[in-house]
Amino acid sequence: MGAQQVRQGFVDLYGAEPEGVWSAPGRVNLIGEHTDYNDGFVMPFALPHVATAAVSRRDDGVLRLHSADVEGGVAELRLDALAPQTDRSWTAYPAGVVWALREAGHAVTGADIHLASTVPTGAGLSSSAALEVVIALALDDLFELGLKRWQLARLCQRAENVYVGAPTGIMDQTASACCERGHALFLDTRDLSQKQIPLDLAAEGMRLLVVDTQVKHAHSDGEYGKRRAGCEKGAALLGVDALRDIPYDGLDAALARLGDDDEVIRLVRHVVTEDQRVEHAVALLESGETRAIGPVLTAGHASLRDDFRISCPELDLVVDTALAGGALGARMTGGGFGGSAIVLAEASDVETLTKSIESAFATAGFTTPRVFEAVPSAGALRVS
Ligand code: ADP
Numbered sequence: 167m168g169a170q171q172v173r174q175g176f177v178d179l180y181g182a183e184p185e186g187v188w189s190a191p192g193r194v195n196l197i198g199e200h201t202d203y204n205d206g207f208v209m210p211f212a213l214p215h216v217a218t219a220a221v222s223r224r225d226d227g228v229l230r231l232h233s234a235d236v237e238g239g240v241a242e243l244r245l246d247a248l249a250p251q252t253d254r255s256w257t258a259y260p261a262g263v264v265w266a267l268r269e270a271g272h273a274v275t276g277a278d279i280h281l282a283s284t285v286p287t288g289a290g291l292s293s294s295a296a297l298e299v300v301i302a303l304a305l306d307d308l309f310e311l312g313l314k315r316w317q318l319a320r321l322c323q324r325a326e327n328v329y330v331g332a333p334t335g336i337m338d339q340t341a342s343a344c345c346e347r348g349h350a351l352f353l354d355t356r357d358l359s360q361k362q363i364p365l366d367l368a369a370e371g372m373r374l375l376v377v378d379t380q381v382k383h384a385h386s387d388g389e390y391g392k393r394r395a396g397c398e399k400g401a402a403l404l405g406v407d408a409l410r411d412i413p414y415d416g417l418d419a420a421l422a423r424l425g426d427d428d429e430v431i432r433l434v435r436h437v438v439t440e441d442q443r444v445e446h447a448v449a450l451l452e453s454g455e456t457r458a459i460g461p462v463l464t465a466g467h468a469s470l471r472d473d474f475r476i477s478c479p480e481l482d483l484v485v486d487t488a489l490a491g492g493a494l495g496a497r498m499t500g501g502g503f504g505g506s507a508i509v510l511a512e513a514s515d516v517e518t519l520t521k522s523i524e525s526a527f528a529t530a531g532f533t534t535p536r537v538f539e540a541v542p543s544a545g546a547l548r549v550s
């Protein structure tokens with residue numbers, strides 16, 4: 167849905183023009199999976215898919231929320247009644263952002279909001295962060311809070327962690343808030359220092375496909391929590407603040423110190439090698455060896471599948487089929503247990519690869535996946 171439609175939707179609902187319209191994208195993570203809660207490195211880029219919000223201020227302590235994508239009318243909430251983990255519906259995401267802003271001392275006095283999103287939900291493409299960031303940016307603009315993008319991302323993460331109650335890292339919100347068109351974002355999740363890495367695959371005759379398997383295995387949230395706790399245990403056993411502090415060339419020594427705790431050994435090995443893969447991929451992109459990131463992506467998948475153990479048959483099938491069909495590299499992306507995989511391929515191979523992935527899914531009896539090309543797009547912005 168375009169910005170004009172969202173503006174019109176606001177007028178139809180609330181009977182007046184909004185003060186403005188903002189958008190914030192979903193993201194795909196090129197490399198750096200499950201590193202963001204270990205203070206490590208990630209390299210996402212913004213999708214062309216966005217959440218768009220039309221917003222006006224109110225001064226009476228009322229928050230009105232409406233999504234074009236959800237059945238039901240306008241939700242009306244009182245700001246002084248907002249409390250963490252009291253809302254199990256979608257409104258917890260935008261309300262959580264308002265709560266986090268106010269809790270941090272920012273004078274947000276109410277708002278009317280109507281939104282719509284083209285980011286697929288639950289596909290590992292971060293529709294939740296798009297929703298949070300678009301609201302945060304709109305309120306920052308309207309209430310002239312003067313917050314920096316990384317500060318907005320932190321507040322959105324707090325909204326998701328504390329208010330919604332989902333223990334996610336900082337990557338998704340930072341990607342939505344800070345990415346730039348034509349670039350991947352090399353982000354150090356410890357201090358949020360960042361570098362924009364030019365990424366124009368089309369100019370080099372390549373494409374990056376996103377394959378949304380459209381499956382979400384039920385136990386994913388609990389498994390995410392277990393991995394996170396296992397990483398924290400590893401850091402504690404090794405006497406570091408976070409696994410980020412284990413250098414790649416000190417990995418073998420660190421693993422030896424973990425004795426026979428096989429579970430923690432595998433988690434630590436994934437995180438430390440994954441941080442190294444992000445740095446390697448950045449170095450390759452910066453030296454113009456774009457095709458050479460393919461095997462780095464594929465190695466990332468093997469590590470997520472065998473060490474971190476968060477892949478699933480659908481994701482493995484995408485990767486195996488893509489590689490057998492001549493893709494440069496492929497891996498699952500996002501939290502795991504479903505969601506999406508990415509495939510880096512020569513432009514000339516895209517059609518055949520897409521067909522062979524679809525037919526492999528049909529043969530396996532899986533739901534037909536949704537395949538689209540991902541082009542590094544703009545981060546959050548004011549549309550009108
Ligand atoms: P992901 O971020 O990977 O898409 P999440 O489970 O983190 O998956 O977030 C999805 C949730 O975000 C949805 O269940 C819904 O509550 C909320 N959401 C996302 N997009 C919209 C939208 N357009 N309208 C209302 N709620 C949305």
Ligand code: MG
Nearest residue numbers: 292293294295
């Ligand atoms: Mg999410």
